[in-house]
Amino acid sequence: MGEFDDGEYAGINEVTSPRENNARKVSVLPLLFLIFYEVSGGPFGVEDTVRAAGPLLALLGFLVFPFIWSVPEALITAEMGTMFPENGGYVVWVSSALGPYWGFQLGWMKWLSGVIDNALYPVLFLDYLKSAIPALGGGLPRVLAVLALTVVLTYMNYRGLTIVGWVAVSLGILSILPFVVMGLISIPKLRPSRWLVVDVQSVDWNLYLNTLFWNLNYWDSISTLAGEVHNPKKTLPKALFYAVILVVLSYFFPLLIGTGAVPLERDLWTDGYFSDIAKILGGVWLRVWIQGAAATSNMGMFVAEMSSDSFQLLGMAERGLLPEFFSKRSRYGTPLFGILFSASGVILLSWLSFQEIVAAENFLYCFGMILEFIAFVLLRIKSPHAPRPFKIPGGTVGAILLCIPPTILICVVLALSSFKVMVVSLAAVAIGLVMQPCLKLIENKRWLKFSVSSDLPDDITTHEPLLR
Helix, strand or coil, rough: CCCEEECCCCCCCCCHHHHHCCCCCEEEEHHHHHHHHEEEEECCCCCHHHHHHHHHHHHHHHHHHHHHHHHHHHHHHHHHHHHHHCCCCCHHHHHHCCHHHHHHHHHHHHHHHHHHHHHHHHHHHHHHCCCCHCCCCCCCCHHHHHHHHHHHHHHHCCHHHHHHHHHHHHHHHHHHHHHHHHHHHHHHHHCCCHCCCCCHHHHCCCHHHHHHHHHCCCCCHHHHHHHCCHHHHHHHHHHHHHHHHHHHHHHHHHHHHHHHHCCCCCCHCCCHHHHHHHHHHHHHHHHHHHHHHHHHHHHHHHHHHHCCCCCCCHHHHEECCCCHHHEEEECCEEEEEHHHHHHHHHHHHCCCCHHHHHHHHHHHHHHHHHHHHHHHHHHHHHHHCCCCCCCCHHHHHHHHHHHHHHHHHHHHHHCCCCCCHHHHHHHHHHHHHHHHHHHHHHHHCCCCCCCCCCCCEEEEECCCCCCC
């Protein structure tokens, strides 16, 4: 997957940080499943690829798309995450390469994108349960269910990242297991000819690409809590490698089962259709199991995403990009105000529909990834000899070539966005452009306290304090 050397992030292992006394570090297995839930959580939500493009393109999409997007993003995260193994992740990379202003812009876009993404999981959770409990389909019961779910899962994040990590492991096994059983049951009913169905003229390319993109991105999110990882220079690349394999398999084989064992009716392939397939193949008991797996999957994705979003805010505060109160930790070592702000954003955005959420977050995410690619290449040019415990082979030319396919894909996704999504997303970007100077004014007027944590090392590319 890449090259390892023995370089260390300057000073990171020499400092005894208070966080080491407050919280245990995350090891490979919990980190693997945290990445799994940051990116995937299982096949729930991939149904729209079949509705948009048919079985063949859906299956090919989840085989080809990872090489265009997922693998490059995971490799860049492995290199940059081990180069800067601290909370804040990609914000620190971009700040080091482009300066604190653009680091803040990336942080704003990625945090907002993550909160929008997290607002989706209560929606998916209730979509899978509403067939069994019709009252959850709308109205006050749905609103109360969203609030209750958000509060319970937010409290889980508050209790500690190691708890979240091992909960992710348990939920991951529970989410994957029913599809293994469904696969075994489906073997006598598989018809390989069904996998080859394609009608290019009827493809909804916007829905198809947005669904693929949403299901296969966010590999960089794990970098925002790299400061909580045990021996990140080895643990992070290893966990990313295994996570890529797990994610691709968790999408491809359920699609193979669903499209091969059941006659095709494209209009039925919407959120929650895997539970209907389970009933056709195995009966009500398997349907209930799949619905339960969907519920646990959405719980896992919620807690993983909130961990990333909240530790990102903590990391930005530790670097002086946000007011100091964002760096305050609970007695469990978790980012107290980061969790509260992220949970509030989820509640405010949970009224959006599935398609609106996916399109809006993809648009913002694309802007953020462009900044990350620029920072990755610039740091290769500006600081070729800086310690990189994990390094992608190929030098600067290889780094540029690695970024070309995903950049082209980003341009396609942005071009296919609806006018409404484009306007709303650009307005969100504009808010960030104004917000950073406003925060600097607040800092200069001393209305709120900003500070850089003394536990953090200097910028390894300059050997000077980063952002100050």
